[in-house]
Amino acid sequence: xxxxxxxxxxxxxxxxxxxxxxxxxxxxxxxxxxxxxxxxxxxxxxxxxxxxxxxxxxxxxxxxxxxxxxxxxxxxxxxxxxxxxxxxxxxxxxxxxxxxxxxxxxxxxxxxxxxxxxxxxxxxxxxxxxxxxxxxxxxxxxxxxxxxxxxxxxxxxxxxxxxxxxxxxxxxxxxxxxxxxxxxxxxxxxxxxxxxxxxxxxxxxxxxxxxxxxxxxxxxxxxxxxx
Amino acid sequence: xxxxxxxxxxxxxxxxxxxxxxxxxxxxxxxxxxxxxxxxxxxxxxxxxxxxxxxxxxxxxxxxxxxxxxxxxxxxxxxxxxxxxxxxxxxxxxxxxxxxxxxxxxxxxxxxxxxxxxxxxxxx
Numbered sequence: 601x602x603x604x605x606x607x608x609x610x611x612x613x614x615x616x617x618x619x620x621x622x623x624x625x626x627x628x629x630x631x632x633x634x635x636x637x638x639x640x641x642x643x644x645x646x647x648x649x650x651x652x653x654x655x656x657x658x659x660x661x662x663x664x665x666x667x668x669x670x671x672x673x674x675x676x677x678x679x680x681x682x683x684x685x686x687x688x689x690x691x692x693x694x695x696x697x698x699x700x701x702x703x704x705x706x707x708x709x710x711x712x713x714x715x716x717x718x719x720x721x722x723x724x725x726x727x728x729x730x731x732x733x734x735x736x737x738x739x740x741x742x743x744x745x746x747x748x749x750x751x752x753x754x755x756x757x758x759x760x761x762x763x764x765x766x767x768x769x770x771x772x773x774x775x776x777x778x779x780x781x782x783x784x785x786x787x788x789x790x791x792x793x794x795x796x797x798x799x800x801x802x803x804x805x806x807x808x809x810x811x812x813x814x815x816x817x818x819x820x821x822x823x824x825x826x827x
Numbered sequence: 828x829x830x831x832x833x834x835x836x837x838x839x840x841x842x843x844x845x846x847x848x849x850x851x852x853x854x855x856x857x858x859x860x861x862x863x864x865x866x867x868x869x870x871x872x873x874x875x876x877x878x879x880x881x882x883x884x885x886x887x888x889x890x891x892x893x894x895x896x897x898x899x900x901x902x903x904x905x906x907x908x909x910x911x912x913x914x915x916x917x918x919x920x921x922x923x924x925x926x927x928x929x930x931x932x933x934x935x936x937x938x939x940x941x942x943x944x945x946x947x948x949x950x951x
Contacts, residue, residue, distance in 0.1 A: 649872045650835075671865035674831055674872065674917070685941045698862060698917070700832045701941050708840040709935075709944035711848060715835055715875050764875075 648717035659688030
């Protein structure tokens with residue numbers, strides 16, 4: 601008997617994406633691969649109801665998840681860039697997927713009542729001078745400040761308020777972001793929150809990826825309290 | 828913006844705002860479209876949400892129908908009830924309008940279905 605392995609199809613996206621929107625690239629596809637390799641875990645162990653993609657850009661990731669989970673879940677996408685919000689809506693529409701889009705800075709306008717079951721963030725991870733982060737537009741899609749983590753770190757501090765008690769988060773990081781330090785950062789945030797929540801636990805897992813034609817080696821970092 | 832999203836949005840990122848919840852909806856265009864119903868999803872997502880806020884938002888948009896102001900018990904086994912909840916959660920959408928902070932009156936525009944929750948530097 602063969603066991604069918606679930607697939608996460610790469611959605612179509614508009615051929616005339618705004619030049620202000622990050623075009624799906626190697627890192628987007630690696631994130632899709634990481635999610636695809638976890639589909640069984642996501643379906644069986646997480647059974648996510650509320651999905652959130654932060655910085656959805658073209659919208660291919662959240663659209664792929666929405667197509668896969670269909671009516672079993674609710675997909676939200678946020679981006680600080682208006683053109684990216686519009687692109688995400690358009691990608692969802694082209695693929696007949698349901699995604700609700702909000703323009704905001706990270707999770708700033710969310711209630712943070714531990715409602716998110718599956719979080720995805722492909723942050724701006726490129727090491728740049730700090731001031732480039734504020735440039736807006738397409739630069740904001742990759743400029744990550746001096747460790748490439750200025751933006752990611754702002755979200756990590758809120759994870760224990762954002763994620764539900766049966767949840768998982770996926771992040772794209774590169775070696776320069778010091779993934780081991782990210783794990784420590786998450787642990788510290790979770791520890792303080794855990795004191796209040798008592799039985800909250802979490803684990804992290806790294807999926808190393810190497811892309812030969814890029815100078816980065818990508819890592820997808822997972823944080824979950826059900827591993 | 829669907830009402831499920833509205834249920835999870837707050838303006839407490841504004842300087843001086845304590846809870847910023849719920850945001851008042853001023854709807855100019857509302858769209859209703861058919862979305863696949865999944866009974867288990869609606870039943871499982873309800874405990875995550877604020878029923879009172881959902882009910883008031885639906886009433887304000889004129890779509891509350893026969894939904895009771897107080898959440899009924901044992902709704903898990905009531906597909907007719909869950910279908911009505913599904914309708915207000917996922918099928919009613921604010922396309923153009925505003926969200927208003929309950930404490931400061933700051934308005935956040937909704938354009939093409941997308942709320943703009945960005946703040947100016949002096950508001951943070």
